[in-house]
Amino acid sequence: MFENLSDKLQNTLKKLRGKGKLTEKDIDIAMKEVKMSLLEADVNYKVVKMFVNNVKERALGHEVMDSLSPGQQVVKIVHDELVNIMGEGESKLNFSPNDITYFMMCGLQGAGKTTATGKLAKKLKKEGKRPLLVACDIYRPAAIKQLEVVGGNVDVPVFSMGDKTSPVIIAQEAMKHALKNGNDIVIIDTAGRLHIDEELMEELVQIKETVNPEEILLLLDAMTGQDAVKVAETFNKYLEITGVILTKVDGDARGGAALSIRNVVDKPIKFLSVGEKMDQIETFHPDRMASRILGMGDVLSIIEKAQDAFDEKQAIELQKKLKTQEFNLEDFLSQLQQMKNMGPLDEILEMIPGLGGNKKLKGLKVDEKELKHTEAIIQSMTKKERMSPSLINGSRRKRIAAGSGTSVQKVNQLLKQYEEMRKMMKKFSSMEKMGKKKGGLGGLGNFKMPF
Structure with missing residues (x-):
């Protein structure tokens, strides 16, 4: 999402950055380009008009015209206004303080509602909640079965009464079931339609009146x-x-929907469903998204992904090794496996400030097949070789290649990657030390890189 918009906005703003002083004409030309980029990204026309007017008005004010780096100031204004149209800050879920919390999931058919319902349940379970999924879609063939499969995948119970009972009665019975079984969150998967109709809406209104949900989440x-x-x-x-x-x-x-919804319906985007795996749901942060769109990176999201993906004990152990320069090939393999859990590598690298616009990084992945080759190569080494890769000479490389069913070229490639990663780890380690001296890494407190 946002790839084309991001490229176009970054190119437009790059032209402004290069100028020592900006004229009204420079701002006008840039705003025309910004306007076209947003319209092409399918952003609502009224939102585009408001956005461009706000940026232009601020860009022609004293904060830019009297600035030593006017281009940078315009970038800041564009960033601020992007945050403004997507909503200020993260919008948290509402929970009932003393009772069971009810969430209603609604949307059209084909929007990925049932999958996202499972993802949300998994996320809440991880946070210590006891969710129950409720199958209230009695119309779509196999909808109940799909929810049961999703529930099984995320190890969350599913309440269903087949497809002959009214969804309102199913919701009522689910409330009793949750009370009896100690569930503190009930997530109701309602029916979707291929288009909006009166009958669907009336049924949803009845379910809402029955359960009085804390959240009615629309899947789009x-x-x-x-x-x-x-x-x-x-x-x-x-x-x-x-x-x-x-x-x-x-x-x-x-990306048009993400940039339009808040202004058109005055409701926040709470989550992004970002892939097929059941843990691929992200809290929506407007400020971080604005930074990603403008190629400024998103360090906080990298940290959160890393903290989820990396084993804490291993991370502490590895930090000790880095300080004593003992990072070996067994550690290297372990890091690759854990980096894979963070998601596609190109997405992670895009979050690093300064790397977002690098076209060479598009499509980079931690390849499953390559990972298997790496495992085979490392497992074909002796314990001594894994601990001290500098021992691996020409004849040893041939033996390792034969033992792993790969080639000497693959072994050489792996050793080169290991050396590069070792240097990178060393860099992160020194960044952490600098962070401690300056009161935290880049203003992030005393966070330790979990690599």
Whole structure:
């Protein structure tokens, strides 16, 4: 999502950055380009108009015109206004303080509602909650079975009464079931339709009145752009939704929905569903997204992903090794396996400030096949070789290649990668030391890199 918009905005702003002084004409030209980029990204026209006017008004003010680096000031203004249209700060879920919390999941068919429901349940379970999924979609063939499979995948119970009982009665019975079984969160997967109709909306209103949910979350397919905004308007009119989960943001989405929803329906995006795996759901942070769009990186999200993916004990052990320069090939293999858990490598690198716009990084992945080759090569080494890779001479490389069913070239490639990673780890270690001296890494407190 946002790839084309990001490239275009970065190119436009780069032209401004290179100028020592900006004129009104420079701002006008840049704003025309920004406007076209946003419209091409399928952002709502009223939102585009408001955004461009706000940026232009601020860009022609004293904070830019009297500045020593006006280009940088315009970038800051664009960043601020992007945050403004997506919503200030993270929008947290609401929980009932003394009772069971009810969430209603709604949306059109094909928006990825059931999968996102499972992802949310897994996330909440990880946070110590006891969720229950409720199958209230009695119309779509195999919808109940799909929710049961999803529930099984995330190890969360599913309450269902088949497809002959009214969804309102199912919701009522689910409330009794949750009370009896000690569930503190009930997530109701409601029926979707291929289009909005009166019957669907009436049923959803009845479920809402029955369970009185803390959250009514609308699942929207990010790839549908402006259509998603129209869907949000209709659902909001009937149900007064509390937030949005954008799905399929890893597809070829232009990003228009994400930049339009807050302004059009005045409801926050709470989560992004970013892939097929059940742990691929991210809290939506407008400020971090604005930074990513403008190629400024997103260090906080890298840290969160790393903390989720990396084993804490191993991380502490590895930090000790880094300080004593003992990072070996067994550690290298372990790091590759854990980096794989963080998601596609190109996405991670895009979050590093300064690397976001690097075209060479697009499509970089921790390849499963390559990982197997790496494992085979390292496992074909003796314990001594794994601990001291400098011992691996020409004849040893031939033996390792034969033992792993690969080639000497692959062994050489692996050893080179290991050396590069060792240097990178050393760099992170020295960054951490600098961070401690300056009161924290880049203003992030006393966080330790979990590599």
